[in-house]
Amino acid sequence: MQFELTEALVEQVEQLIEQQDNKELKILLNEYHYADVAEILDELNLDEATYIIKLLDSETTSDVLMELDEDNREKILENLSIKEIAEEIEELDTDDAADIINELPEDRRQAVISNIEDEEHQAEIRELLAYDEDTAGGLMAKELVKVYETWTVAGCLRRIRGQAKDVTRVHSIYVVTKEEKLIGRLSLKDLITAKNEQKIADIAKDNVDFVNVNDDVEDVARVMSKYDLEAIPVVDDNQILLGRITIDDIVDVMKEEAEKDYQLAAGISQDVEADDSIWQLTRARIPWLFLGLIGGVGAFLIMEGFHEAFSKYAILFFFTPLIAAMAGNVGVQSSAIIVQGLANDDIKGSINSRLMKEMLLAALNGIILAIFLFLFVWVSQQDAKTAFAISISLVVVIIVAGLIGTFVPLFLDKRGIDPAIATGPFITTSNDIFGILIYFTIAKLILGI
């Protein structure tokens, strides 16, 4: 069953909408997985997409809404009435419901929540909305299967049929005390292979992994990836079972994190896609470009400050782009390795030993490159002293750039700031400035300008 989004299919849907052939539309779209229907809808214009959402029943459209491009979903929701949105919310799992409500403008949120007919569903959603988006509480869903330690296997199988109906994927069944404290887990496999009269408390596994409702989502992702989990229960400080997080939500979090880090490294300050409007893309890209411009002006002022060196050593200025580029490249490499190491929790040992290692590494790299540069300048300019001045500057600049690239992310991380900010234009711009300053200072010293 391989879905392919073709122009022909989109046109077919558009035509059926124009003819308002609801019967055919339902037959056609019901063949497809909701994620594929969402792909089709992302290709339609706003009116056509809204038409489909209103046409299909809420059980389908709620899932489709979750898979739509964020911007498209926002526009469609604007077109739906409070009651219509509430109907979609009724069908969604609590975590998706909370996400959708958070996307609504503030003035619509309370109205939508109050219109949710299922009171238990409404209460659970209100509970989830209280948690911070970037924590386990903000990611979890209330839907899970739990059994009490006092039940028997036979009683279990009977009772969980009801719970299991609402849970898309059961994974582990959580075992709780009568005070609702999480104490163990079971799999359906365990249940099936056990004898009917055994007590749950006897067959449950007591080594159950869990996360706290206030844990950062990145820590949750790390735990689930490390232990190869597909779902993890979420508890409060008293071990009361509050909800669970499933691996598909973590996969989405991982993708978003990777994209955010990648964009930060390229100097893009908001979450943009290639197909966003020119205005949105400009707003995301201009801030860091502006930083680069200011850095360039800084470099200009430094070079202007050294301009008496011009008459005799114009060549120094011709090598400035090289020095600046190397400083930038080394800084970006160092910071990338550190940022990845921090993300994987791989950074052990003291900061001092790490800076020492980076210094040696940069010195080694710098000397290798400086030798080649020295030979080039010496041969092309027939001037060993200038060649030496430029080469020595390169080594020092590379060492300093490497240290800045290593130290700044570590420093930010210790202060609780996302170290990924220190990659990209931030590092290249600051290393350009430092690099040019060091370069001319050293050259001035060696050449006696």
Add this chain to the structure above:
Amino acid sequence: MQFELTEALVEQVEQLIEQQDNKELKILLNEYHYADVAEILDELNLDEATYIIKLLDSETTSDVLMELDEDNREKILENLSIKEIAEEIEELDTDDAADIINELPEDRRQAVISNIEDEEHQAEIRELLAYDEDTAGGLMAKELVKVYETWTVAGCLRRIRGQAKDVTRVHSIYVVTKEEKLIGRLSLKDLITAKNEQKIADIAKDNVDFVNVNDDVEDVARVMSKYDLEAIPVVDDNQILLGRITIDDIVDVMKEEAEKDYQLAAGISQDVEADDSIWQLTRARIPWLFLGLIGGVGAFLIMEGFHEAFSKYAILFFFTPLIAAMAGNVGVQSSAIIVQGLANDDIKGSINSRLMKEMLLAALNGIILAIFLFLFVWVSQQDAKTAFAISISLVVVIIVAGLIGTFVPLFLDKRGIDPAIATGPFITTSNDIFGILIYFTIAKLILGI
């Protein structure tokens, strides 16, 4: 059950190893999840780690081996005999077994495979080793639960107990014809809630997602993420069921892909970590630094070529770092957005319309920045003509840099080359060269040098 790797714990393990207190070691380590034991082993030296691997039974150590840092695992395997490695392989799932064998040096591989006692296991591993690492075949495992369409529910539950024993997580049960063709799926939940006398063919769902054994792993990851799947069956061109891929393997693939792209964007050519040796890090970083050096020399030659402009317009040279930096920043931004779009399969529409959009976007950004630059140069230098020359150059350079940053990844992608190579130092270096060349050419034209 929150595991924390403390120095005290590592020291405790080291002491027990020194005292050769095997009984205590087993009691201590058996408390921990294999992923946690692997973390402990990563902190020990080679002899200590090998001691533990030989001490614990293969059922535990095989899982621990899979979780070790790659480099540590390689060293430990060198210390084990062929028979000892084969014993670990016996306990592993076929996909992990194939991965370990692929990590062994060629001269040891055949010997290890031949020493696997379980003949079926041996044959399955040989089959998996035939597939390319980056395809579904190279990622899949042979362990799965399948039932034939002619069975009844009661017969099913009886027979799958045996199959389910070998499968860590059952997820979907796959339904096949007697020719082994995949035609549907079931969940344990479906089985439990069905009546005993129903036929499998009647309760099976026929909309089963699958991938082909030759599909790229990145496409597999995309499908699983899109449909929120936790496992997906793998079939050959005749729809014969060959194996399955589970979400934990895809999560690992996603992490590795994200790290690889991030490192490429920073100009690091191999898979290195912050704790690798200075020699390993140098080998990974020097190639791109060398490219930067050559680019710097290119910039030098260009500037030297324009040196007659010096006497009258030295200021032009002082702004070179600014021009080069902006060209680099814009290029990196553009390429990052395109590369991400390609990875998410978001790039639709013709290349021409995309280049046109990038041109407008770059023109807009360039003009905004150029206005500020013009004001700065005009006010500080009291020379409108020079300010104009520099500002116009900035706009043109930004447009060209944006086009290069957009076009090169698209071009590489169409040729089947990883577009992520066109991020980072490749783009910054080429944009530096083009930027400086364009800058001086325009300045020469406008200022009549």
